[in-house]
Amino acid sequence: MVNLKIDDKKVAVPEGTTVMEAAASVGIRIPSLCYLKEINEIAACRICLVELVGKDKLITSCNNVVQEGMEIYTNSPKVRSARRTNVQLLLSQHDSRCAICERSGNCTLQQISNDMGIVSNPFPDDWKEEPWPKDFPLVRHGEKCVRCMRCVQICDKVQGVGVWDVANTGSRTTIGVSGVRKIEQSDCVLCGQCVTHCPVAALHARDDWQQVLSAMADPEKITVVQVAPAVRTAWAENMNIPREKATEGRLVAALRRLGFDYVFDTTFSADLTIMEEGSEFLARFDEIRESGMPMFTSCCPGWVRYVKSQYPELVSRLSTAKSPQQMFGAVAKTYYAKLLNVDPEKIYCVSIMPCVAKKHEAAIPVMNDAGAGPDVDCVLTTRELARMIRADRIMVEALEAEEFDRPLGVGTGAGVIFGSTGGVMEAALRSAYYLISGKNPAPDSFQTIREPDGWREGEFNMAGTKVKVAVVSGLGNTRKLIEAVRRGEVRYDFVEVMACPGGCVGGGGQPIHDGQELAGLRSEYLYELDQANPIRFSHENPAITQLYQDFLDKPMSHKAHELLHTDHEAWQMEK
Template sequence: MVNLTIDGLKVSVPEGTTIMEAAATVGIDIPRLCFLKDINEISACKVCIVEIQGQNRVVTSCTTPVQEGLVVFTNSPKARSIRRTNVEFILSQHDCLCATCVRSGNCSLQKLSNDLGIYDIPFERQVVDTPWNQDFPLIRDSKKCIKCMRCVQICDKVQALHIWDVQNTGSRTTVDVAGNMSIEDSDCSLCGQCITHCPVGALKERNDVPKIYEALADSSKITAVQVAPAVRTAWAEAFNMPEEMATEGRMAAALRRVGFDYVFDTNFAADVTIMEEANELLERLQNPDAHKWPMFTSCCPGWVSYVTKKFPNFLGNVSTTKSPQQIFGALLKSYFAEKKGLQPKEICSISIMPCVSKKREAGLLSMRSSGTHDVDIVLTTRELVRLLRAEHINPATLPEEEFDNPLGKSTGAAVIFGVTGGVMEAALRTAYFALTGSEAPLDAFLDVRGEAGRKVREFTIAGKTLRTCTVSGLGNAERLLEDLQAGKVHYDFVEVMACPGGCVGGGGQPIHDGEERAAMLGKKLYKLDDERLLRQSHNNPDVVTLYKEYLDKPLSERAEHLLHSDHLKEKNYLV
């Protein structure tokens, strides 16, 4: 242990601890902009500087280890003055139009500037504006970039995509797409992790809220909105609602107040996804020589985009079942449209997702099985919050309301789709029933849960051994695929989620700078699963009716047309 004094407080911490970490143990929060634990520890912003007694220069607390007997001042006149100057330099190269920034009120630079009392910038303003395709689902605003390098590091170290890189040198240093490529031609999977880890508004999703207003104002359109499972874990954070009030029922009520004609739950389509994907797995197990192994899940568009671009030799391993978003859109414009006597083009299909990649997925050529876009508009959870605020809706004052039917009822298996291991567990619940004719014990597949980047388990069902693997984050996916290519491992069924922790940690979720909240949000979904009367997708009565009235059975000709996509056809990945 090392003993030192920080702002007059005695501190004892293990050797190797940084001054920033040591200060945190006694409740002292040293300001920072670039720091991300174990990801970005390069002291790029020089905001976390502190003064050490007896030394002429200040040091960065995020990279300086403690030493015995140090006396540290985190906010001395000298440290505060230099910190203020460093922030002023950053602001001199930053577009400070906070009123028109999506991160206004949730921006680390804005808060730091206010805390330091910076109301004017004494340096010449030099803001660089780099052109960007405003139709691309991910938008980079170079005018707001503070060169903290977080996006570079999260993309390199966690997602292993290497989309971003440093450009130029000296005062002209900035960040841009690596290799002088356009973002459209890069390997970007649109996971959005760079957005949620940016401390300012330099990265954001394309704003599709104006399209919502156009659809609502069009009297010739029936508007139908679906909400993904992970959205319900975080949608009410901005309204400071206690957890017991932030219910699915109030979320549905708030969406009706916006003016949507129908409010549905994507969980219904997640149950349908399981019916198709579980039966696809069973069909492969019955004819093992006719298929490539392992079978990968396909509900995450960021993952499907990744394997398409980086490891196309594994495309034949990917389940052909569409994501719940796209299955819902296809059923909305076919099954539901027929029930209501509507044409597909009369329906505006809207989804609210925790994901940026869903925006791209909705535009793919292979996602038009209804004859038009099965999903017309995709909003992130953050855009939902902005929409509700723009409509002056206070969800806390609303009574709970049910989702619309017949596409609104769902099971616990669908709810857990939003967390890593959830799709695997849901599929195994239904596969067990198909193989044994009885329901699996509720704790039979709990071992697939957890925050591990790669989790391997074996299950024996009806005498068949099934070796499973759940993978969280694209960096872990890369290592898995490399091991599979090298023949080092063998699995039967693999779930991959592009975002660490699953959809609850998605690139479209609310941003809490420096916090990783996926594990906490995932627990909310497991709690909802526990509270459901129905826990298995095959027991959803509305899904049973869907197959009886319309689809006949899983993997039927109509199901294949509406609910599946051929990943091997490259044109299917064109927008």
């Protein structure tokens, strides 16, 4: 242990502890803008300065470790003056029109500035707007960038994609797309991790909710909305509504209050995905064993973009099954249009997703198999949904719980856990066991592959057949897994990949809580919902059974292939 004093308090902390961590251990919070533990500890913002007795220059607390006998002051006049000047300099180079910024009220720079009582700035404004393609799902506002380097470090160290890089030096330093490329030409997978780790609004998802409002106002349109499993874990977090009040039923009620004609649950099409993907896995099993290469899941569009740009030779190993989002759109504009006895062209299909890449996925030219335009017309993030609810002044706590519409609102516990890393694999194994043996396993037989650490594997006896599977989340971990497969160090039959660490619950479209990683807590909630669901197997979803009886015939049928499967080679990433 190292003994020191911080603001005249005696502190004892383990060797290697930073000054910032030592202060936090005794309830002293030192402000910071750029710091992310073990990811970005470069002291770029200079806001975490503290005074070390005996040293003239102030030191940064985020990357200086404690030493025996140190005396630190975190809020001396010298510290306050330096911090204030540094924040004012940042503000002079930052578009401070906060009232029209999507991160207003949830911006670390804004909070620090308010906490310091900064109401004027002696430094003149020195920023300008930079051009950016308006149709790309990820938006960068260079005039709001504080050059904290978080986006660079997250993309490099966690995701291993390297989209962002530093350009220029000194006061002209800025962040741009690496390799002097346009963003459309980069390897960006649209995971959105740079968005959720940006402390300001220099990065955000393209805003599409105004076009949804226009569709709802059109008397010729029938608006149907699907809600992804991970959304229910987080949709009210930024409205300060506790989870026990932010129920699934109130979410449905809020969506109807917004004006949607029909409210459905993506867990329905998650169950449908299991039926198709599980059946495909069994059909490909002999080839998988012969080739020694696994089948990979295909429900994460960020992962699909990644494999197409980084490992194009593995595209053929992807399942041909569409994601639940796209399966829902195809079914809504065919089967459901038939049930309503309406022209499919009248249906406007909206998805609410925890994801930025889903905006791209819906726009892929081949995702139009229903023959009525794009199968999914518009994708909103969880954050956009929250803004719509706030804009309409809906008092969520006062709403009576309502149920999803039927039949596309019926889902199982297996469909719910799709939102968590490992959930797709677990749901698939539950039904694959049944398809092989004709009987159900215990629902929690496969919980050992619930993946909290980035990469997990398991081997299961499926009615006499041993199946080796792996689950991985975060693209840095994914690269390690793929390289191990290519070197022959590991061999799997089936691999689930999710681009975002922790899965969809940690997606780039989820609410932002700076400095907190909430994927684990959100995942726990999904597994609680799974446990509480009376149906925990996708093949037992009565709405799915009815869909096959009335419309699709059986999994992997000709009709199912037309609507629910896709050719991943049929479109290319722009270069």
